[in-house]
Amino acid sequence: MMHGKWKILIVDDDLSISRSYQKYLESEGYSVFTANDGREGYIAIEKERPDLVLLDINMPVKTGLELLEDLNRTFDKKDIPLVVMLTAYGELEHAVKAMNLGAYEFLAKPVPLEKLRSTVERALETLTLKERIAHFIEPDNTPFKDSIIGRHPLMIDIYKTIGTLRGNKATVLVTGESGTGKEMVAKAIHENTVPDEPFIAINCAAVPENLIESELMGYVKGAFTGATANREGKLEAVKGGTLVLDEISEMPYEFQTKLLRVIQEKDFYPIGATEKKRFNGRIVALTNKNLKELAENGKFREDLFYRLNVVIISVPPLRSHISDLEMLILHFIKKANYMMNTSIQSITKEAVDFLGSHAWPGNIRELENAIFSASIKAKDKILTRDSFSFLVPEKKEQNDIKSKQNTMPDFVMPENLTTLREVERNYISFVLKQTNWHKGKTAELLGITRPTLDKRIEEYDLRKDD
Template sequence: MTLPMTTWSALSLLIVDDEPGMRSFLGKALAKRFAQVETAASVEEAEALRSRLHFDLIIADIRLPGRSGIEWHESLQPSERRSDLIFMTGYGDMESALRALRLGASDFILKPFNLEQMVQAVDRVIARRHLERENWLLREEVSKHFPVQLIGDSATTAELKCMIARVAPSPAAVLVEGESGTGKELVARALHQLSGRSGAFVPVNCGAIAPELLESELFGHVQGAFTGARKGREGLFRVAQQGTLFLDEIGEMPLAMQSSLLRALEQKAIRPVGAERELPVDVRIVAATNRNLKEEVEAGRFRADLFYRLNVVTLKVAPLRERPEDIPALVHHFTERLTTEMGMAPLRWTHEDVAAMQAHEWPGNVRELRNLIERSLLLGKPPALEWQAEAGVQAVQGGYPDEWDLARVARAHIEQVVARCDGNKSAAARTLGVARKTLERKFKEWEQA
């Protein structure tokens, strides 16, 4: 049996045997197949060579003068076992050879052997090493392409990752749809990472900025453009030059601002507030919403032309309740991350806890899952016990009357959450998964009704 010379031609080999005839036989036979071949008669000679040279493969006899090959292998730290190792052994040393394999040796070959048998053993080891390296490179490539936050093993998540990879290189606008807490910003970041764009990823929550300030926030302003404008401001479009501007909660944008945004997208230029001339911009737009923008268009709350301009490609992020297969991986990720951040000992969830989490509806989606894990870690209370306690409270409180419409139920629920947060609307907004500005607007609408 012969192998292509290129299979081993870039690798180095060390042969360790106290028999001169064996060293000569293997050294001459394998010299043309490896880039470098060295020989040693003992462990001490081998260590001297290893201290100044790197070897991809070591072929060593188990029985050596002084320290045996096994004793040598056992003395090495895991970090020192970078070379593949094939032991040569007689039938009487089979137990030692098996012990060597358990310690991490790559293979062994029984004496006496011919060259073809040695070539086959070497080929097996090198082929395995090449496969391990290819797998490592593949994992590295995947980790570069997909941020670790895009976690999950479900078919739905896999399909989303494929769509992200497919549309990311395009400069086209992308609309990311999904309920609050599903991870829409993570999708936007993944699109940016895969886009190859040299600029920054700039997120902005359109619902968290006062309408009268949004234009200045996005387009910038010149000095003296309005009262208090003591110096000019660049604006987030310019900050995101040659990068990605992520417009979160795009459905919250006022109609007047929607018109200005549409013009900026079509002209690929912006006019800072108070400026006379437009400035060219090269920005990729990714927008996100938890609303149904088609319904918003029909209701007259969102411009149809802007909707179609943003809706070149739509990525839908499924709610967590529709992909329970992702929950074990998410639980593991958040647990490791939070225990590290809080300096806590690693925690293992029981099967019952994970099953309970997979059966939960998750109205707050991934954000709710993370908060639950953090609360469980801090309080030392498993999720199943916490939900049992909550179920007891709900049983006492009772549900909402059947004759109530959805708007009345929503108001009652929001008021209940705010009361539970002792009137802290910021905390209530985080619990509900909405912007504080949205909560303020709701209360203002109820006061004026």
């Protein structure tokens, strides 16, 4: 934008302050006007159309906050100048209100001139970007609700299939590359069928081979050394709910026969038990492998494969529903703002275009990570093309090999992401809030033990009331 001189309006009833700011800012090359109270300030804004307003809060006739409210009511959003609030000691609450009314920043009086200069400069920098902004993220105070995003026909098909699952307990196989949203689909199945029943997920690759049976089936007291009491397995604990078997291809071959039986007969024997128990839930199996191929090569039981291959949901890679990209970007910015306590307000068109040109070998998870990293690093509540400079374009051939092998994408670490500790602290704090400080649930959701959670809470000095 060709802007000649930036116009700054100072609204303050303390003339010695506005004079000294005016002199200083003029020496920095800005064109500066002053007004003595909120009413005069409003008139000056209408007349001079400043790019930025330095606005005092406490003033006779009309306060800074009232002026800000007037602007919000009577001006088009895009015509409201940037507002930097000047607050005296004890006015912090007003400052918070001002931020909610869209003020860019607030500075505590007395403002050192150097601080004034850097804030004004930073604020005006965002203004040069403003004309290219693709989306404003409306601040809303409703708690963030995670849900499946996407309107591409391939996604609509998934919603339709999920719709057919209500009222039955059909086994579902969810396939798709890494990071496409398989777990998300499993949760959506649960939410849309039996939301009040338990939802239990186990990762077959993470449970040691010799434990998978006791994990799922449970055991009776005395079944083996160490079995000092009866233990309920997940098949029982899930009741009428949803049991997710993630990475089903990694289920031990021997155990696959037993699982097949559960699916066919809807019952099972806990280890050492002589009486059967009923299985009342639904199994949702997830895989990023080609199960059919594995079955053909003797790496997965063929009979189990056919049992699983009834209701199939194949979640598309992000590149196949790239028209959903913008919706997903906005969703993840809101998610970052909520989970990481960032306050991103907008994203530029260049940034959106750049994200659109990326290959996304790691699919939606890679996109989510990219938005989170960029949001944490962002300095001005705005995501620009530069915020994503850590996304290295993949070489084409490499990419092809990757998608064929279906391996995890390389994880590209941004250069100056705050620290992993900080992300960890925020994430733990987020989950604690979600569970209302239910430590058992929190530990389970985070996949760590209770003692580890307690240690982290102490280490990060997390408190229920903050």
